[in-house]
Amino acid sequence: MNHKQLESPELLGTRRFFLERGGPGVAALAGLLGSEARATPSQDLPALQGLNHPAKAKRVIWLFMADGPSQLDLFDYKPGLANYFDKDLPDSVRNGQRITTMTSGQSRLPCAPSVFKFRQRGEQGAWVSDLLPELGGIVDDLCIIKTMHTEAINHDPAITYMQTGSQLPGRPSMGAWLSYGLGSPAEALPAFVVLHSRIPGGAQTQALFSRLWGSGFLPTRHAGVSLRSSGDPVLYLSNPAGVDAGTRRTMLDGLSALNQQRLDTAGDPEIASRIAQYEMAFRMQTSVPELTDISDEPESVLEMYGPEVREPGTYAYNCLLARRLAERGVPFTQVFLRGWDHHGGLPGAIRQLAPVSDRASAALVKDLKQRGMLDDTLVVWGGEFGRTVYSQGTLTAENYGRDHHPRNFTMWMAGGGVRGGQVYGQTDDFSYNVVENPVHIHDLNATMLHLLGINHERLIYRFQGRDFRLTDVHGEVVRDLIQV
Numbered sequence: 001m002n003h004k005q006l007e008s009p010e011l012l013g014t015r016r017f018f019l020e021r022g023g024p025g026v027a028a029l030a031g032l033l034g035s036e037a038r039a040t041p042s043q044d045l046p047a048l049q050g051l052n053h054p055a056k057a058k059r060v061i062w063l064f065m066a067d068g069p070s071q072l073d074l075f076d077y078k079p080g081l082a083n084y085f086d087k088d089l090p091d092s093v094r095n096g097q098r099i100t101t102m103t104s105g106q107s108r109l110p111c112a113p114s115v116f117k118f119r120q121r122g123e124q125g126a127w128v129s130d131l132l133p134e135l136g137g138i139v140d141d142l143c144i145i146k147t148m149h150t151e152a153i154n155h156d157p158a159i160t161y162m163q164t165g166s167q168l169p170g171r172p173s174m175g176a177w178l179s180y181g182l183g184s185p186a187e188a189l190p191a192f193v194v195l196h197s198r199i200p201g202g203a204q205t206q207a208l209f210s211r212l213w214g215s216g217f218l219p220t221r222h223a224g225v226s227l228r229s230s231g232d233p234v235l236y237l238s239n240p241a242g243v244d245a246g247t248r249r250t251m252l253d254g255l256s257a258l259n260q261q262r263l264d265t266a267g268d269p270e271i272a273s274r275i276a277q278y279e280m281a282f283r284m285q286t287s288v289p290e291l292t293d294i295s296d297e298p299e300s301v302l303e304m305y306g307p308e309v310r311e312p313g314t315y316a317y318n319c320l321l322a323r324r325l326a327e328r329g330v331p332f333t334q335v336f337l338r339g340w341d342h343h344g345g346l347p348g349a350i351r352q353l354a355p356v357s358d359r360a361s362a363a364l365v366k367d368l369k370q371r372g373m374l375d376d377t378l379v380v381w382g383g384e385f386g387r388t389v390y391s392q393g394t395l396t397a398e399n400y401g402r403d404h405h406p407r408n409f410t411m412w413m414a415g416g417g418v419r420g421g422q423v424y425g426q427t428d429d430f431s432y433n434v435v436e437n438p439v440h441i442h443d444l445n446a447t448m449l450h451l452l453g454i455n456h457e458r459l460i461y462r463f464q465g466r467d468f469r470l471t472d473v474h475g476e477v478v479r480d481l482i483q484v
Contacts, residue, residue: 046183048459055453056417056483057378060178061322062334063361066159067206067341070387070402071410073114073350076146076431077127081113081389084430085397089390093432100153102343102392103403109390111430112400115347126423131354134362135412140421141365141374142412143481147425147434150385150406150441155206155341158384158406162441163212165470172216172461174445175332177470178452179222180215181459186329188287192224193325195335197315200353203339213334217463219269224334227321229313233288245285291324305363308356316360323367326377340383344393344401357381365414378416378451385409389430408434411444417451419483439478446475451482 072078089109103109118127122139135142152158157167164171172180175192184191194213199205213224227233239245263271292312294302297320302309309316315337322333337357342349361381368374386409387402394400408427414420425437446456449470456475460467 046181047461048181048454051182051453052455052458053450053453055451056376057415057451058376059326059329059331060175060333060378060380060416060448060452061326061364062174062332063319063357063364063379063381064162064334064336065340065357065381065383066208066336066338067155067204068158068383068385068387068404068409069340069357070114070342070346070350071146071408072387072389072402072431073116073346074129074132074354075127075144075410075412076408076427077118077129078113078389078429078431079118080429081111084111085113086110086395089430089432093428093430095433097407098153099388100404103388103390106392109388110395111389112391112395112402115398122421124421124423126421129354131350132358134358138362138365138414141369141414143414143418143420144410144412144423145425145439145444145481146408146410146423146427147436147438148382148386148409148411148441148444149434149438150409152385153404153406155384155404156209158404159206159208159212162384164216165442165445165472169209169211170216171468172218172222172470173213173224174448174470175213175224175334176215176218176222177459178332178449178454180218180461181454182331182452184329184331186331188283189291189325189328189330190225190284191330192222192332193330193334194224194226195318195321195333196226196229196313197318197335197337198229198311198313200339200356203349203353204341204343205338206341208336208338217468218461219272224332227288227292229318233292234284239285287328291328292321294320294324301367304366306359309360315356316363319360319364320367323364323371323373326368326373327371342387342402345399346387346401347399368415374415376416378418378448379414380411380448381413382411383409386431389432405432407432413481417483418481422481424478424481437480440474442471442475443478446471447478447481450477 087110089111117130119130120126121128121136126139126144128136128139150158150161152161152167160169161167163173179191213226215223225234232238259271259274305316305320308314309320311317318335322335325333339353365374365379368377386405388405392401392403408431425439426435427433428435449456449459456469456471460469
């Protein structure tokens with residue numbers, strides 16, 4: 001087998017505690033079991049000893065638009081909806097499908113055409129909203145997927161599903177799976193880094209929980225490291241007053257020796273994770289300040305990202321940081337931008353947020369491309385679901401809200417072996433149902449892993465007697481999205 005099937009730290013710790021402390025009879029059993037009773041899987045080697053097939057991408061930057069951006073106002077152009085303004089959504093379109101409690105009590109579900117203009121962009125004439133002029137300018141580098149879909153209809157299960165392949169908490173996130181499977185060439189930075197962007201003023205947003213970038217049942221060393229937007233990027237990264245690097249090194253050496261003694265006794269892989277994390281924190285004391293100091297960036301690059309790039313914690317700054325992390329070999333970076341939960345007052349709110357995402361997202365793609373990095377860097381943009389064609393709350397000619405819509409939503413990908421300049425899939429005239437080329441979350445994850453050289457069916461971890469994987473028992477690689 002070319003993957004490790006490790007037992008959970010909880011089971012290992014319980015069994016070994018029992019063997020160590022259980023008396024003469026159990027001690028005799030431990031002697032009979034020999035080394036297997038205390039076998040500790042290597043914490044240094046990645047699970048996959050080599051790629052399953054040649055990779056097209058070396059790293060991923062996932063621009064996650066938390067709270068569900070409206071595909072109807074950004075990418076899924078439906079000019080015929082103008083004839084349905086304030087008319088009820090036909091029953092034949094909804095077909096009894098589940099809707100949230102936020103609109104299920106409405107007496108009507110009136111259709112709300114987008115108030116924004118669209119125009120065709122690029123060689124293939126992809127329709128893109130005027131809210132996204134910068135992305136419209138690079139549309140030939142994008143693969144726009146209009147037929148993403150999910151079973152989840154509320155935020156927490158939907159975003160958990162997108163991040164971990166399950167609506168239920170407790171599974172490892174995709175970045176953790178990648179860290180577990182391939183490790184990282186970046187010696188002084190984590191394999192998985194998370195960047196949180198400042199929430200726009202007045203935005204309606206949902207909470208993000210650390211389990212979304214957690215390691216689940218994988219060893220904790222594979223969890224994402226979240227960089228803060230103010231103060232020290234990582235808490236307690238700086239040495240306290242009176243402690244220099246030499247003193248910190250001596251302290252860590254002593255702590256490592258104590259942890260190693262306990263590891264030799266108990267064999268708990270979480271102790272090995274702790275040792276590795278202390279060492280990574282020590283290296284990050286040098287690497288993170290250098291990473292976050294953008295004073296060496298050319299003025300032309302800063303101008304491309306926009307004036308907010310100079311403010312730590314902004315989405316523009318985080319997109320630039322994502323490029324710098326990619327340059328330093330970090331395999332998986334996730335940038336969160338919240339504020340897309342537009343249940344009411346959507347036109348005004350999205351006019352504020354869309355330009356923030358548009359300029360910096362396009363700048364990241366252009367920046368990677370001009371540095372020759374886009375070919376092997378996969379950039380992904382999107383949220384956990386889309387928005388309904390019918391209005392939530394009061395509908396007027398200039399104002400409306402949109403509820404959650406899992407039946408179809410839009411994401412885009414660029415670089416990393418993706419075939420750019422295409423719009424994949426079709427939705428119905430109401431952007432309510434997929435009519436051609438559906439792409440499920442499991443399919444997206446399978447395709448992303450494939451681009452990274454991983455067969456999603458072979459990246460496995462044994463936990464509580466069962467083999468788990470990111471795509472569970474689902475997922476098909478969408479080969480039409482991939483460059484031949």
